[in-house]
Amino acid sequence: MIEIATLPVKDVIPGFHGRFVHTEYSTLGFWEIDKGAQLPPHSHLHEQITEVREGEFELTFNGETKTYTPGMIAVIPSHVEHSGRAITDCKLLDIFLPVREDYRAL
Amino acid sequence: MIEIATLPVKDVIPGFHGRFVHTEYSTLGFWEIDKGAQLPPHSHLHEQITEVREGEFELTFNGETKTYTPGMIAVIPSHVEHSGRAITDCKLLDIFLPVREDYRAL
Numbered sequence: 547m548i549e550i551a552t553l554p555v556k557d558v559i560p561g562f563h564g565r566f567v568h569t570e571y572s573t574l575g576f577w578e579i580d581k582g583a584q585l586p587p588h589s590h591l592h593e594q595i596t597e598v599r600e601g602e603f604e605l606t607f608n609g610e611t612k613t614y615t616p617g618m619i620a621v622i623p624s625h626v627e628h629s630g631r632a633i634t635d636c637k638l639l640d641i642f643l644p645v646r647e648d649y650r651a652l
Numbered sequence: 653m654i655e656i657a658t659l660p661v662k663d664v665i666p667g668f669h670g671r672f673v674h675t676e677y678s679t680l681g682f683w684e685i686d687k688g689a690q691l692p693p694h695s696h697l698h699e700q701i702t703e704v705r706e707g708e709f710e711l712t713f714n715g716e717t718k719t720y721t722p723g724m725i726a727v728i729p730s731h732v733e734h735s736g737r738a739i740t741d742c743k744l745l746d747i748f749l750p751v752r753e754d755y756r757a758l
Contacts, residue, residue, distance in 0.1 A: 547720065547724055548727065567727070569699060569749075570730070571699050572699075572749055574747075593677050593678075595675055595680065612653050614653065617657055618655055619654040619656060619680075620654075621673070623676065643675075643678055
């Protein structure tokens, strides 16, 4: 049993505070993001599934910019560039497949 | 963009009502489960990550029975038998890796 609140918080980029669970095949990132924080354009080999849990987060990929609110999910395929911006303070769940070895090392 | 609430509900076993998102490498199951519903012992090749979002769910695997509440996560390895019981009405997120082709066919 893992209690998310007990996991250490890693400040990965400015304004992005994450708790991570690494399983055999995936990494879960439970993010608390400060209003106005910017996710610069980037890509990675991992498929990424993003669920907004609180607040509003703007996400851009595949040429589209959309505002995500709770109950919405983005599926960002492997190697697809994406960027984002926290419109409000928000909480997100990211699921990365496979494991983010770079986050394991944080 | 996927809005979870717009997805069709599949009644997979008695008391388990699920909405599913299938990505390239995973299936997400957003469950609403009736109080008292039983998850019979079973196993599958998929790694399963279970997060309780509302209510209380009792989960048994690897010889341990524990009650999960919001903020808790179970990581059930591939092929490990597990069973469960909804102590209250509850909501769970299951992440299955790889895709649950059997759920895609529901």
